[in-house]
Amino acid sequence: MLRLRSSILPHLLSSPATYLGSSVHRLFSATATAPRIPPSPSFAVEEYLTDNCGLTRAQALKASAKLSHLKSPSKPDAVLAFLAGLGLSSAHVAAVVAKDPQFLCAKLQTTLAPIAAGLKGLGLSNSEIGRLVSLAPVNFRCKSVVSNIQYYLSLFGSYEDVLRAVKRGPYLLSFDLENAVKPTVAYLQECGLGVRSIAQLLIDQPRVVGTKPERLQEMVASAEALGVPRGSVMFRHALRAVAFLSQEKVAAQVENLKTAFRWSDAEVRIALCKAPMLLVRSKEIMQRRSEFFISEVGLDPAYIAHRPVMLSYSLEGRVRPRSYVLKFLKEKGLLHQQRDYYSALMFGEQVFMEKFICPHKEAAPHLAQDYAAACRGEVPTRFRFT
Structure with a gap:
């Protein structure tokens, strides 16, 4: 079975976007005319899920309730071959099936293969398609996923950002482009947001795409009521903050x-x-x-x-340890009087070390060690102030 999975799908997925071309057509014709194994009346779905898909007994028991109509392994075998052809590991396959057991019932010829071919036509590799399946198996089975991904690629600017958004909200792939997504984007542009700001907003809050126009207008009004004007740098952040409050x-x-x-x-x-x-x-x-x-x-x-x-900023991981350092240096007379507390918090870790730790190696040889301990949540004895 593993040999079958590894041999069929690479040919299928390496075909051009017009997957209904002659080579793929011959592949499916050969498959269709091959002798078929009659359905087994004793096909055990739960055992198939544990033995072939890598699910635990508990997962298999839960998933099998949605697959009780299966009478033969032929369709799930083809789906597993499809997933193997995308390069999904056994663990990822198990995760996909556990998340969406009905993925095993998807039709290879009319659903999965055309979608994969369409995505390859957008320039995605098998592994990139596989990552999409892992994140959103349910939505992947919708044929609109190809046109949606094409649009989001142009909006987000990179496939990595598309996946970031999908990871936060897989339902992003199910929204209607013409009636939901594009009108939302157009309205946000009218409010002064640039394409990059809109993309970042949707990465942070994918649900905004499916927001009704009336609610979207309320969000904008609420953001403005905070004193953040449209078109300002912080307007996207204000929208994100009030989006669902x-x-x-x-x-x-x-x-x-x-x-x-x-x-x-x-x-x-x-x-x-x-x-x-x-x-x-x-x-x-x-x-x-x-x-x-x-x-x-x-x-x-x-x-x-x-x-x-x-x-x-993190109180325990950043603010408190740096405050300890500043207080220690001040008490030892090592802190320059012009140093501002806020700027000490704003510096990146490397700059903070260069400005507040390294210059005092001789006068305070344990400072770096104590600071590192404080960042781990400890308070060294030398940092205790009496």
Whole structure:
């Protein structure tokens, strides 16, 4: 069976996009006229799934309920050969079947092969097609997937970005291009978003594609109400933040931020204009950051409002370890008075090391080691402040 899978599909998938050409036609004609094994009345679907597809017993039991109509292994054998021809490993095949058991029932000649050939016509390799199958087996079986992928390639600019979007929302491939996708993209362009910004928005929030026009207009109005104007750099981020929040939820989140950081209406507006994604952070997360920045570090609420990006960094993995370093250097008289707390957080890791760790190797020989430990969640004795 493995020899059959590895021999048929490479010929099938290496054919040009016009898969109904003579070579493929002869292949299917030969297959159609070959002697067929009569269906076995004792065909055990569950055993087939474990022995041939690599599913666990529990997975096979669940999947077999959707395949009870199968009376013979002929169709699933052809599908497995198709997947093998795309280069899918046994683990990936098992994942596809577990995710979409009915993929084994897809028709090779009229569904899978034409779709694969169409995608190859767009320049995709077998392995690239295989990755798409792994991410969205259900949607792959829709013939519209070829035209959808063609459109998304032009919109996103690369196949990798298409896959990123599909990974977040496989349903992206099922939306109607003419009645849903293109009108949404056109409206977002009217709102001042460039093609690249729209692509990034859809990668982050694929569901936006299927949003009804009325809801889309509400999202835009909500983003503008935060003080983020259309066409600005942050407008895409504002849309992403409010995409699926009701007006009541947005209002509640704004109040939570004002309370946590002791911000005025003007200050919360300043903060959200610069970092709209604060709206999707939980109340608990924001409260912990408030306690650290205001109570422990001693930053002024207005200082934070004008530099809200610092609230998006990992408290344990970045903010707290760097704060330890700054406090240690200050207490030892090693910190330049002009060093700004915000800039210390903004630097990339390498630059931070060059500016705050490496210059003090002699005066503080354990600083690099202690900083590394702090990044792991530890607080070395030498970092304890009394």
